[in-house]
Amino acid sequence: MVEIVLFIIIALLGISNMFFFIRFKKQQQIFQKLKINPSLFEELFNALPLPLFFQNKNGLTISNKAFNHAFGSLHKTTFETLSTLPKNVEHYVDLSFDNGIQKSVMVHSINLLDEKKNVLGFVGFIFDMSAINKNKELILAQKQRLELALEGSEEGVWDWDLKNDTLFYSTKWKNIMGYEIHEKPTAISAWLNIVHPRDMAMVNETLKTHIDGEESFFYMEHRIRDTEPLKWVNVRGSVIFGKNNKALRMLGTIRDISQRKKREEIDKMYKDRLVAFLDHLPALAFIKNVQGKYIYMNSFFQKYIDFKTWNNKSASELFDTATAEKILESDRLAMYEGIIEHEIILPSLDGSSKLFHVYKFPTTTQEGEKLLCGFGINKPFSQ
Secondary structure (H helix, E strand, O other): OOHHHHHHHHHHHHHHHHHHHHHOOOHHHHHHHHHHHHHEEEEEHHHHOEEEEEEEEOOOOOHHHHHHHHHHHHHHHHHOOOOOHOOOOEEEEEEEEOOOOEEEEEEEEEEEEOOOOOOEEEEEEEOOHHHOOOOOOOOHHHHHHHHHHHOOEEEEEEEOOOOEEEEEEEEEHHHHHHOOOOOOOOOHHHHHEEEEEEOOOOHHHHHHHHHOOOOEEEEEEEEOOOOOOEEEEEEEEEEEEEEHHOOEEEEEEEEEEEHHHHHHHHHHHHHHHHHHHHOOOEEEEEEEEOOEEEEEEHHHHHHHOOOOOOOOOOOHHHHOHHHHHHHHHHHHHHHOOOEEEEEEEEEOOOOOEEEEEEEEEEEEEEOEEEEEEEEEEOOOOOO
């Protein structure tokens, strides 16, 4: 959009430059040679909405209707300001308009030269930047509000311009990734260079897959190298695609999940210890869901049933009909009537049977799932 505006401005400046040169030289034959109607040309010049101006070296000033409308009684004062500005360069200045409102404008003026490179005066245009600046301020304010909201939620922000290969990292992002506030990283390497070596291949592959359009969303948890204690981050992002499905921009967030990972490690450690304990227990140990399907069976129990496939199977699929019926009845008593002690006779591998004193008790997980847990100790038959 900015490029289009600048192109139009340059084109208008070229038209005005030509008009002023022709008017200054008063060479009617040029109009005739170019087959240009002078009045039509002047009408076009005055119809342009951009304030255009010219001043010769003797102080004679010419301006179009847009200029006169904008500055009115301040016409002379405005030209005095314009004449002090260096030529052939853009300037951003504040000018007072006829309604008394001061606006920020861009002034571009160039020296007008004759065939012998003598300066005849200067010509230029004025572009009102107030609307653009206001939009920039609104965008900046929205960006700041978004950053504040994300900072409060412990989220950092990153914005990757893939076309120019430049990145914006928020203050929170830098804080999470170990950069100092005064540092201004702007490359993708500022992120990838500090990914833990063991996670690097996975991060690169996941990132490439998303940018290539094979995945609709980028999600990654990885470690940060050379951190003690080890730091983990959660990175999310999404690419904005342009024409021909070309990746133009990628926006994302980052969050420090080190504490969550630490809790997960502790939970895993406790779970591993419990599983190790149950697997080495010289007794039957199991967990069933409310449908009566086994979802856990310790090593002792698996060995007892000759390592049959047991996961998500019921007693009816593992034992004979009579034994299964007794197991299912004891399950019902434990689950719904609170009777936790039972004696069950199970067939063994050698064709004989063994008596087990079994304790069964219902429980509910944090997610609300009801389970039936139990363990059974081998008991000699009564003499």
